[in-house]
Amino acid sequence: MPSDTTIPAGTPREEPAADAAARLLPPEHASSSDPGPAPGAGPPSGGYRAVFAVREFRAVFAAHLLSLLGVTVSELALTLLVYDLTGSPLLSALTFALGFLPYIVGGTLLAGAADRYPARRVLVTCDLICAGCVAVMVFPGTPVGWLLALRCAVAAVAPVFTGTRTAALTDILGDGDLYVLGRSLLRLVSQSAMLIGFGAGGVLLTVLSPRGAITITVVTFLCSAALLRLGTLDRPARATGGARGALIGESLAGTRAVLGDRRILGLLLLFWVPAFFVVAPEALAAPYADAIGAGPAAVGLLMCAMAVGHIGAELYVGTALGPRARSRIVLPVAALGLLPLLLYAFRPGTALAVGALLLAGAGAAYVIGLDQWFVEAVPEHLRGRAMTLLTAGLMTFQGIGMALAGLAAEFLPVHQVVAYAGVLGTVCTVLLALEVHGTRVRYRSTRRG
Numbered sequence: 010m011p012s013d014t015t016i017p018a019g020t021p022r023e024e025p026a027a028d029a030a031a032r033l034l035p036p037e038h039a040s041s042s043d044p045g046p047a048p049g050a051g052p053p054s055g056g057y058r059a060v061f062a063v064r065e066f067r068a069v070f071a072a073h074l075l076s077l078l079g080v081t082v083s084e085l086a087l088t089l090l091v092y093d094l095t096g097s098p099l100l101s102a103l104t105f106a107l108g109f110l111p112y113i114v115g116g117t118l119l120a121g122a123a124d125r126y127p128a129r130r131v132l133v134t135c136d137l138i139c140a141g142c143v144a145v146m147v148f149p150g151t152p153v154g155w156l157l158a159l160r161c162a163v164a165a166v167a168p169v170f171t172g173t174r175t176a177a178l179t180d181i182l183g184d185g186d187l188y189v190l191g192r193s194l195l196r197l198v199s200q201s202a203m204l205i206g207f208g209a210g211g212v213l214l215t216v217l218s219p220r221g222a223i224t225i226t227v228v229t230f231l232c233s234a235a236l237l238r239l240g241t242l243d244r245p246a247r248a249t250g251g252a253r254g255a256l257i258g259e260s261l262a263g264t265r266a267v268l269g270d271r272r273i274l275g276l277l278l279l280f281w282v283p284a285f286f287v288v289a290p291e292a293l294a295a296p297y298a299d300a301i302g303a304g305p306a307a308v309g310l311l312m313c314a315m316a317v318g319h320i321g322a323e324l325y326v327g328t329a330l331g332p333r334a335r336s337r338i339v340l341p342v343a344a345l346g347l348l349p350l351l352l353y354a355f356r357p358g359t360a361l362a363v364g365a366l367l368l369a370g371a372g373a374a375y376v377i378g379l380d381q382w383f384v385e386a387v388p389e390h391l392r393g394r395a396m397t398l399l400t401a402g403l404m405t406f407q408g409i410g411m412a413l414a415g416l417a418a419e420f421l422p423v424h425q426v427v428a429y430a431g432v433l434g435t436v437c438t439v440l441l442a443l444e445v446h447g448t449r450v451r452y453r454s455t456r457r458g
Contacts, residue, residue: 056328060190065181068240069174072233073195076136078205079229080163082222083143087160090219094153107160109408115165116401121259122169123393124248128177129241135170136234139163143226168404172397179392180244184384186332192380193327200316200323248390263394267387272448273395276383279343279441280376281402285410286347286434287373290366290427291315292411297353297362297423307359314363318370326374335378340442343379346372347438350431356424382449 060066091097091104122131142159145151151159175192182188248259268274290297294311298304326335349368352361387395417426 057190057194060182060187060194063182063187065241066178066191068236069178069181070194070198072136072236072240073174074198075229075236076139076233077199079226081205083146083226086219086222087146087156090223091153091156093219100153100157104157104160107157107164109164109404109411111161111164112168112401112404112408116168116172116397116405117264118257118260119165119169120172120394120397120401121248121256121263123173123176123397124263124390125246125256125259127244127246128173128180128393129237129243131173132170132177132237132241133234135166135173136230136237138166139170140227140230140234143223143230147220147224147227149220168397168401171400172395173393175396175400176247176393177241177244179384181241186381188384189332189335189377189381190327193323193377196376197320197323200320247393260394263391264398266391267395267398270386272386272445273383275441275445275448276379276386277399277402279379279438279445280383280399281406282437282441283343283346283373283434284403285406286430286437287315287350287369288407288410289414289430290350290353290362290369292414293418293423293426296418297427298359300423301356301358301362303359310359310363311366314366315370318367319373320370322371322374323377326377332381336381337378339375339378339382340446342372342375344435344439344442346375347431347434350427350434352428353424353431354428356422382445 061070088104091100142162146156146159174195178191179188182191267277291312295308298307298311301307326338330338347369349365349372352365357365383395383399384392414426414430417429421429
């Protein structure tokens with residue numbers, strides 16, 4: 010579809026996941042369901058293995074893997090289907106772009122569902138809605154307009170699902186180091202899906218029609234729903250008590266509350282702004298390869314290099330660094346992460362360009378520490394809406410960044426567009442890092458008080 014362990018002073022020690030589950034479950038469920046081994050109060054020594062030791066997380070991880078691979082295959086198949094039906098490159102490209110654009114709609118107008126209803130119910134319902142939309146796409150008589158509308162519906166539901174699941178991880182893993190590593194694992198799977206899913210989809214489409222490949226997505230959504238329904242506990246909604254208004258009004262009120270907090274807004278922008286600039290070389294991979302006289306193989310290398318760099322760096326940070334070290338590197342790595350794109354100013358060949366993209370991808374490892382800061386800054390009753398907004402904004406910023414990079418390349422050479430993205434992105438990120446550092450100092454002082 011779109012990123013330490015040092016915990017700011019004054020932050021309470023993390024609550025073991027089993028205790029968190031018991032506190033959040035109704036009394037009649039507290040002793041009858043075992044969420045798996047509980048993390049300790051201090052930093053866990055097992056790293057990613059300790060996360061997989063939690064039974065509920067294994068169900069969430071498997072559901073994420075299934076649905077993500079299914080969505081990746083369906084995106085490719087649906088793009089080809091629309092092109093086969095219309096012969097229009099514009100509509101084919103629009104089909105892919107619609108995976109980004111509706112995120113902001115669902116992320117702002119439906120975000121309240123993440124806190125208003127029990128997380129398991131929201132997750133299962135979202136999976137079933139997506140399965141139903143994709144099932145209609147499979148029918149041979151479905152017109153192109155309906156295909157595009159259904160694609161929008163799936164994309165609008167996606168941020169609600171992702172935000173709810175991210176917030177639910179704090180119930181399953183606690184809000185300390187296990188949560189950070191769990192988020193990291195889901196993000197690594199998302200990055201890997203770019204490398205595996207499109208390749209698998211291409212192979213699959215050699216033996217199946219586009220509609221046949223899309224059918225697989227229906228099955229993956231249904232399997233994801235079953236895993237979440239049977240593999241996770243039924244916890245109550247976060248936002249309890251008080252008068253409830255319309256869902257849209259509640260969602261917008263939550264968005265205003267999240268964006269109105271200077272600390273939270275700064276952290277959100279630190280997720281979004283680097284992502285806005287870093288997509289430029291991926292969006293322009295094909296025209297850049299053409300400009301330097303490279304073949305189709307170079308396009309593939311340029312498209313996957315950043316994901317490979319991100320996966321490798323995040324695995325290293327998650328396994329080799331502790332919480333304090335991860336927290337210390339957030340601001341410097343974020344500030345320097347886009348500098349490798351400046352190499353494009355010299356119009357490098359394929360090898361040097363791939364090296365620059367590997368380094369730029371590695372720069373995204375700062376988000377593993379930023380995840381911890383974000384979950385600490387967001388109040389419990391807003392957590393679902395904040396996570397939904399985070400997802401929606403990230404996808405929207407990436408989509409806009411791709412579009413603007415393409416527009417700029419209409420007027421400037423591709424290598425200059427990428428280099429300018431590196432310069433502007435670095436300046437903006439450095440300014441954001443200074444702002445986040447200032448709010449962190451005030452945040453720590455407040456927590457001590």
